Amino acid sequence: MAKFGVGYLLSILILFSSCESDVDVFKFVMDDEEAPVITSFDLYITQSDSGKIQYKIFCPRLGLFEGEEPYKDLPKGFNAEIFDDNAKPESFISANKGKLFNNNTLMDARDNVVVINVEGDTLYTEHLIWDGEKEIIFTDDPVEIRTKDDIIFGDGLEANQSFTKYTIKNPRGESNLDDD
Numbered sequence: 114m115a116k117f118g119v120g121y122l123l124s125i126l127i128l129f130s131s132c133e134s135d136v137d138v139f140k141f142v143m144d145d146e147e148a149p150v151i152t153s154f155d156l157y158i159t160q161s162d163s164g165k166i167q168y169k170i171f172c173p174r175l176g177l178f179e180g181e182e183p184y185k186d187l188p189k190g191f192n193a194e195i196f197d198d199n200a201k202p203e204s205f206i207s208a209n210k211g212k213l214f215n216n217n218t219l220m221d222a223r224d225n226v227v228v229i230n231v232e233g234d235t236l237y238t239e240h241l242i243w244d245g246e247k248e249i250i251f252t253d254d255p256v257e258i259r260t261k262d263d264i265i266f267g268d269g270l271e272a273n274q275s276f277t278k279y280t281i282k283n284p285r286g287e288s289n290l291d292d293d
Contacts, residue, residue: 149176149186160217160245167245168195172211187211193220193243195274203275205229206243206250218245226252230276234260238270248274256281263288 158170172191178184193206209224220243228236228250237257243250251271258265258281265286272279 150179151177153177158217165198166196166200168193170194170213182214185213185217187213190224191222195243197275203231203277206241208241215246219243220245228276232260232277234258234276236270236272236276243274245274250274250276253282258286 153175154173156172156175158172158175160167160169170187170191170193172187172189174187174189176186176188178186188210190209191207191211194202195204195206197203206220206222206226206228208222208226211223212221213219214221222241222243224239226236226238226241228241235258237259238252238254240254241250241252249271250273251269253269256267256270258267258270258279263286265281265284265288267281267284269282270279
């Protein structure tokens with residue numbers, strides 16, 4: 114009988130210690146400051162102003178976080194299409210992760226960021242900020258730009274959001290110059 118009592122008591126102790134552990138894990142996972150208020154899947158976001166489309170974003174997953182500085186988290190990446198004043202696409206941005214701030218007018222793109230303009234010029238970097246109000250993109254991270262004639266590297270960049278005019282920090286690279 115004593116063996117049964119010790120075994121029974123030991124089982125109850127393990128059960129309660131397991132429950133406490135699970136509760137701690139649950140509290141950690143469900144921390145109000147860490148969990149999104151809303152999570153959406155396979156979402157298209159379209160932003161327009163005065164009837165003119167400004168951009169479209171597709172993301173496989175979006176988490177809405179509230180607080181002093183609310184933001185939308187795009188942990189599974191995104192593809193964005195930015196339009197000019199005539200509703201024609203002017204550039205495309207994609208990344209493996211992103212965050213949207215300030216009512217979707219400021220984006221922080223990270224991990225394998227690619228920007229392509231209508232001419233096919235392509236920017237590669239690991240971190241990029243897109244400011245929709247100022248209509249610029251910029252980064253202080255290393256960049257690689259490929260055009261039909263050039264491959265340019267730099268230590269950062271600032272450009273218009275259409276990625277047709279840009280300034281590269283510490284540019285270096287290869288260029289195919291015509292003999293004409």
